[in-house]
């Protein structure tokens with residue numbers, strides 16, 4: 210049995226204590242030690258993250274949300290769009306979005322976009338996405354709102370604040386104006402299944418802030434209003 214293999218270390222310590230000279234003052238109690246690493250070759254944060262309880266408090270935020278892989282979620286109830294996405298992606302409902310769950314959710318949307326099933330989101334399918342599925346990705350302007358420019362009594366003009374996020378980035382955790390073509394790493398106006406799968410892994414890591422292999426509600430960035438988007 211596995212259990213019989215464990216008490217060796219305490220036994221050795223006890224023997225050592227018994228063998229110590231009687232006149233020696235008792236040793237100071239050992240400082241509390243961290244629990245042993247679950248995976249000795251893995252990073253420390255793995256253990257830290259595994260002990261973090263997953264929040265079940267719904268994600269607050271606007272009704273309109275663009276998921277990390279570019280899918281729009283438009284809430285028609287009191288829940289935020291982001292909460293709808295999280296619940297949909299967290300298939301087992303444990304509050305921890307694993308890479309497997311994140312990948313399944315993302316590849317499902319790839320299949321939705323790849324309407325001719327050739328394993329590439331081609332130019333026409335990209336257009337369909339940008340025009341019909343998620344018109345939010347349209348980058349309205351990278352310039353500041355000129356009505357917010359200021360002019361002092363000497364005629365000096367202060368430039369208006371510039372948008373910090375464009376397109377889909379206004380509705381998403383990730384600052385990508387167009388999350389589908391952002392995955393097109395060789396810029397041939399097509400997103401292959403492999404490119405999309407790689408983007409899934411990269412974006413998962415961007416959102417898994419503590420690197421424990423799961424995204425929890427509390428480690429996701431706070432979503433601002435798309436209208437409160439200037440610096």
Ligand SMILES: [Ca+2]
Nearest residue numbers: 299303305306
């Ligand atoms: Ca889960």
Ligand SMILES: [Ca+2]
Nearest residue numbers: 323327329331
């Ligand atoms: Ca296709």
Ligand SMILES: [Ca+2]
Nearest residue numbers: 417421423424
């Ligand atoms: Ca995490």
